[in-house]
Amino acid sequence: MKLAALNEFSTLQNLIQSIPRSPKQTHSFFQSDAEILRLSENSFLALSLDIVGDEQSWGLISNPRLLGQHALETALSDLAAVGVFPKGFLQGLIISRNHDNEFIQNVLSGINDVALKHGLYLFGGDTASGQSFSIHLTVVGHSTTKPISRAGMNIGDKIYSTGKPGKGNALVAERWFNKSKPLANESDFLAQARLKESNVIKRFASCMIDSSDGFLNSLDLLVRVNGMGIECTQPLSGLLHPLATAAVTKFKITPWSLLAGEFGDYELVFSVPAQHQLEFENQYTQEFQNLTFIGEATAIAELKLKNNLGTLVSYDASIARNLYRHRADDQTTYLNAFLKLGTDLGF
Structure with a gap:
């Protein structure tokens, strides 16, 4: 069973193969839920970007406040998967003409609920208009111990x-x-x-x-x-x-x-x-x-x-x-x- 059999892997690999990765990154493509940069012997920076769109466009999450909560929790889950506690996040919104100010404010309230729950800071972000609504959240964490990855499983585990x-x-x-x-x-x-x-x-x-x-x-x-x-x-x-x-x-x-x-x-x-x-x-x-x-x-x-x-x-x-x-x-x-x-x- 090879990663190349997954269309998602092949597509992403083709899209980014010409873009250099940092020599400080500790893992190769698809080996970790978050990107890990080793800054020094006991200093690791963890970052992960998550996009929420289908959940709203498919009608899976109807409550905009819950949509905001879900969006930040999903992004934070990537840091949980590498064993790094988050410090804060960057926030991006693409807003369609079909969504009014009340909807957007409820989404942001949901994001803030989770930020307060975990003691996180909003570092910055961006907003744009588009044909469909989506939330783009980049979470940032730091660890003094080496994060865990998807690689490392052994026979008998x-x-x-x-x-x-x-x-x-x-x-x-x-x-x-x-x-x-x-x-x-x-x-x-x-x-x-x-x-x-x-x-x-x-x-x-x-x-x-x-x-x-x-x-x-x-x-x-x-x-x-x-x-x-x-x-x-x-x-x-x-x-x-x-x-x-x-x-x-x-x-x-x-x-x-x-x-x-x-x-x-x-x-x-x-x-x-x-x-x-x-x-x-x-x-x-x-x-x-x-x-x-x-x-x-x-x-x-x-x-x-x-x-x-x-x-x-x-x-x-x-x-x-x-x-x-x-x-x-x-x-x-x-x-x-x-x-x-x-x-x-x-x-």
């Missing part, structure tokens, strides 16, 4: 998540199958950056990623970056977040569809060496109750999941990911093709 996955795509299901109905608990589906959890995890983990692009896509990416496998030992239905389990029953859809979709949960997915498993679990569960065991790292570079028959089979997430890249501009066509794909693959 135990794989965990900071929470049960699937709630992000459960929101997509709610919006798709219940288009005309308001969603009273919209905030329950949205991102919460796991910054506090990351502070414990980074002392034990060998690699880490956030599930911003969906749970199975994140596992698949760890396989491709590390050149080794991950075997999920329990049925997909046993992994689901309660909101996702409810969506499976309510809309008669498969667990796979809520784990393979592109709308992320923003949980941290990480590996811990087997010799540190008990110590890690003891320390983590003293502070947090959301630890989810996923499986184990294996020698052969493939992601293995249990299909509908309970048989472990190799799963290639590039098929679903590339489908999104090709058809995301047509929601109906994409979602119908996506659901059919899961059936065709035996999930």
